[in-house]
Amino acid sequence: MMSKRIDLRGEICPYPMMKTVQALKKLGKEERELVVVIDHAPALETIPTQAERLGFSVEIKETGSPEWQITLTRK
Amino acid sequence: MQAQSGSLLPPASALNLGGPRAVRGALALAAAVAVYYFAAGNEVRMGTFWVLGLAFGFALQRSRFCFASAFRDIFLLRHGRTLKGVLVGLAVAAVGFSTLMARQVPNTALGVLPPDANVLPMGLHTIVGGVLFGFGMVIAGGCVSGSIYRMGEGYVASWVSFFGIILGVLGAAYTWNWWWEFQIEDGLRLWLPNLLGHGGALALTLAALAGLFVLTLWWESRAGVVVPDAPFQAEEEANFAARLRNLFKRIFVHGWTPLLGGAVLGGLNVVSFITERPWGFTGELSRWSIGISNSLGFGPGILKGVDALPGCTLELGDNGVLHFMLFLVLGMIYGSFLAAYFSGEFKIRIPKQRIRFVQAGGGGLIMGYGAGIAMGCTIGAFFSAIASLAVNGWVFAIFLAIGAWLGTQAIQRIP
Numbered sequence: 073m074m075s076k077r078i079d080l081r082g083e084i085c086p087y088p089m090m091k092t093v094q095a096l097k098k099l100g101k102e103e104r105e106l107v108v109v110i111d112h113a114p115a116l117e118t119i120p121t122q123a124e125r126l127g128f129s130v131e132i133k134e135t136g137s138p139e140w141q142i143t144l145t146r147k
Numbered sequence: 148m149q150a151q152s153g154s155l156l157p158p159a160s161a162l163n164l165g166g167p168r169a170v171r172g173a174l175a176l177a178a179a180v181a182v183y184y185f186a187a188g189n190e191v192r193m194g195t196f197w198v199l200g201l202a203f204g205f206a207l208q209r210s211r212f213c214f215a216s217a218f219r220d221i222f223l224l225r226h227g228r229t230l231k232g233v234l235v236g237l238a239v240a241a242v243g244f245s246t247l248m249a250r251q252v253p254n255t256a257l258g259v260l261p262p263d264a265n266v267l268p269m270g271l272h273t274i275v276g277g278v279l280f281g282f283g284m285v286i287a288g289g290c291v292s293g294s295i296y297r298m299g300e301g302y303v304a305s306w307v308s309f310f311g312i313i314l315g316v317l318g319a320a321y322t323w324n325w326w327w328e329f330q331i332e333d334g335l336r337l338w339l340p341n342l343l344g345h346g347g348a349l350a351l352t353l354a355a356l357a358g359l360f361v362l363t364l365w366w367e368s369r370a371g372v373v374v375p376d377a378p379f380q381a382e383e384e385a386n387f388a389a390r391l392r393n394l395f396k397r398i399f400v401h402g403w404t405p406l407l408g409g410a411v412l413g414g415l416n417v418v419s420f421i422t423e424r425p426w427g428f429t430g431e432l433s434r435w436s437i438g439i440s441n442s443l444g445f446g447p448g449i450l451k452g453v454d455a456l457p458g459c460t461l462e463l464g465d466n467g468v469l470h471f472m473l474f475l476v477l478g479m480i481y482g483s484f485l486a487a488y489f490s491g492e493f494k495i496r497i498p499k500q501r502i503r504f505v506q507a508g509g510g511g512l513i514m515g516y517g518a519g520i521a522m523g524c525t526i527g528a529f530f531s532a533i534a535s536l537a538v539n540g541w542v543f544a545i546f547l548a549i550g551a552w553l554g555t556q557a558i559q560r561i562p
Contacts, residue, residue, distance in 0.1 A: 082496045084288040084304045084503055085216065086223060090559070111494055113402070114211050118224060121374050137491040 075105035080112075081139065088115035093122050096144065108142045109135075116140060175485060182474075182481075192471040195422055200478020202415055203426065207296035207479070208486035209398075210408020214525035215284040215293050218551035225370035227363035232405030233530070234356050234363070236413035240534035241356070243417030244425070245349040248340065248536070255340040263424045264535035265458035267522050268334025269542055272326050276521025276528070277543045279513050281550020284525070285558060287311070287510025291429060291524040294511070295476065299483025301495045307504055308511035315515015316429060317436035320447040320461050326520050327451045337538035348536045355541075376404050400490045416531060423471070425535060427527030428479075429518040430459035431472035438464020459527030461519055502561060517550075 078095050080088045088110045095106055106128070108119065119142055120130040128144040135141045179201060187194025206212070210232070217229035248261045260266050267273075284290040287308045289297055294312065297305035339348035367373075379401050384390045403411075416426045440446035441464060453460050487493040498504065518524040521543055523532065529547060532540030 082498050084302065084498055084507065085213070086219070086288070086558070087503075089224075111496055113492055114213070114216070116377065117228075117374055118220075121224070121226075121372060125372070138494055 089118040197474040201482035204479035204482025208483040210403035232409030236409030239413030266537040270330030270334040277546025278550040279517030283513030285554025296483035304507040311511020312515035316433040319519020425531035434462040459523035
């Protein structure tokens with residue numbers, strides 16, 4: 073399974089969400105998964121909403137304080 | 148939807164106050180107490196406003212209450228999660244303000260205005276200021292209050308925005324006398340109770356807020372967007388200690404909903420008005436940059452009419468360094484820092500792209516100029532103005548929304 077990873081730590085609002093949406097739209101047909109690393113807490117609400125809209129399931133893992141890894145998988 | 152990995156830091160780690168973290172936390176709290184005694188020793192009001200600032204900063208951070216996102220997300224994401232919180236906060240503040248103003252001005256038929264309420268002259272400056280402010284806050288990624296609480300969370304870009312805002316209000320000061328003669332001096336100051344009485348003005352304001360709330364629900368359902376509140380991971384409330392831990396977690400670790408944040412901020416705004424004046428701080432920021440530039444000899448000089456205007460109108464800054472409003476601003480930054488620190492959300496965040504610093508500083512400059520001529524930001528000219536039952540708050544809000552829409556178009560074109 074191919075998977076892509078983007079590191080959006082340090083980004084200001086609302087770019088974590090916007091860049092994730094851009095990356096999801098650019099994902100090739102054979103790519104099933106996108107992993108996003110963020111440290112902007114408000115994006116924990118906006119990224120899942122937008123990802124679900126685009127047909128991706130969401131898994132959030134807290135990997136630091138405060139850092140999260142969001143795995144978005146094509147449904 | 149939310150998976151936590153056991154081996155890595157779970158959110159509850161923030162409450163495991165053991166070791167150096169507990170020592171640092173205790174020192175941070177002790178510093179807040181020390182500043183209180185220093186401030187209150189100078190003047191009682193300074194101490195009070197330090198505590199109020201801490202409370203505002205704490206509530207802003209806990210609910211991540213961002214006015215920029217309230218206006219922006221209606222367009223960008225087509226949901227009004229934060230906007231609904233703002234509307235609730237306005238309703239709470241309007242009820243409190245109205246009670247207070249009814250005592251200050253018992254007879255509304257005389258056409259007298261309550262001296263400290265944010266009833267401001269309207270004109271082109273309200274429109275231009277609103278559009279510039281709305282545009283600037285979206286470009287910068289936060290309005291003035293948003294930048295202040297994110298400074299406490301460790302966002303370096305927000306410190307740049309803050310610096311931009313301070314310079315922006317100084318820029319507004321250089322053009323103030325022109326705006327004064329052109330628009331502000333003869334601008335209409337419309338206070339709803341003068342037209343409708345206290346009861347009528349409050350009823351109309353609450354009805355308008357309720358109507359906007361329903362309109363937001365309709366807009367969200369049309370777009371089909373659901374933004375659920377993050378689930379609260381409670382432990383089983385088996386005994387008193389567990390219940391207490393859950394309560395602590397809800398307040399200090401788990402993020403507050405925007406509705407709760409709005410209600411608390413609205414309530415704190417009433418406390419601020421009871422103590423001295425409605426919540427607002429761009430006037431104080433202008434006091435810093437105008438004061439410094441005046442003392443260095445390149446200041447804007449005399450600003451016509453500012454002494455007679457309430458709210459966040461520009462201030463000359465000729466009254467020394469210490470001022471109770473200084474403690475409000477510093478308290479907000481520090482209150483947000485404490486909230487972020489104890490919830491494990493503090494982190495120094497530095498954007499990787501240089502353009503973000505340009506956006507933060509430039510957006511701040513634009514916001515600062517807009518707030519300078521409109522006599523307030525999303526707090527002074529909007530949150531505290533609508534609650535003052537003043538028409539200028541609504542006018543500013545409309546143009547704020549237009550500016551935010553323009554800003555939303557712009558940020559989608561910046562990589």
